[in-house]
Amino acid sequence: MCGESLFELIKMIQVKEKGYKVAILKLVKQFQPLIRKYSYLLNYEDSLSELTLNFIETLYKIPIDNPRFKQDKYIISYINRSIRNGYIRFSQKRNKLYYYEPTINLDIIEDSYQINVGDKLYIDELLSLLTEREKEIIHLKYFKEYSDIEISKKVGISRQAVNSTKNRALTKMKKYALSS
Known part of the structure; x- marks a missing residue:
């Protein structure tokens, strides 16, 4: 497999011939510097994993x-463009989440003597809308300030599952808050 062209490696991967996993690893290693460059520019903890996964999907x-x-030059150009587009997509998604993600003021929760009973009841009412898993993730994320990675390890699910569960829970609470 030493002298194989990119076309042969890609074809091997797409038809899942024997040795296709080794071909994937070889290509990941070959394009690792470019993936690392864009991961560094994204500057968040799972960017390298997400860009690598995006690269494998591209293959x-x-x-x-x-x-x-x-011809290898067209494949290289396609892969480079795909990695760059993945970087742009993840960057835009990250910026959108950063600017539009609802924030919970933890200062009012920490000082229990300052929070009024109505607010506490309202928070309990919002949390009652959620499943046990959603409650646990919201509690760990916003009340105990765990990162998504820490939550995923504690709960035993993937970071992506933590994020989607958190977003689903926030959507439920937001929908209820806007309707009442």
Whole structure:
């Protein structure tokens, strides 16, 4: 497998021939510097994993039926563009979450003597809308200030599952808050 072209490696991966996992690892290693560059620019803890996963997904999407993709230069260009577009997509998604994610003022929760009974009852009412898993994740995220990674390890689910569960819970609470 030493002298194989990119086209042969991509074809091996897409049809899942014997050794396709090694081919994936070889290509990940080959494009690792570019992936690391964009990961550094994203500057958040799971950016390297997300960009690597995006890269692997790209390997399955390369249109090898197109005759132009029999030449390595077109495959390299396609992969470079895909990694860059992944960086842009993750960056925009991160910025959108950063600016629009609702924040909970933890200072009012820490000082229990300052929080009025009505607010406490309202928070309890909002939390009662959630499943046990959602309550646990919201509690760990906003009351105990755990990161998504720490929550995923504690609860035993993936970081992506933590994030989607948190977003689902926040959506439920927001919907209820806006309707009442």
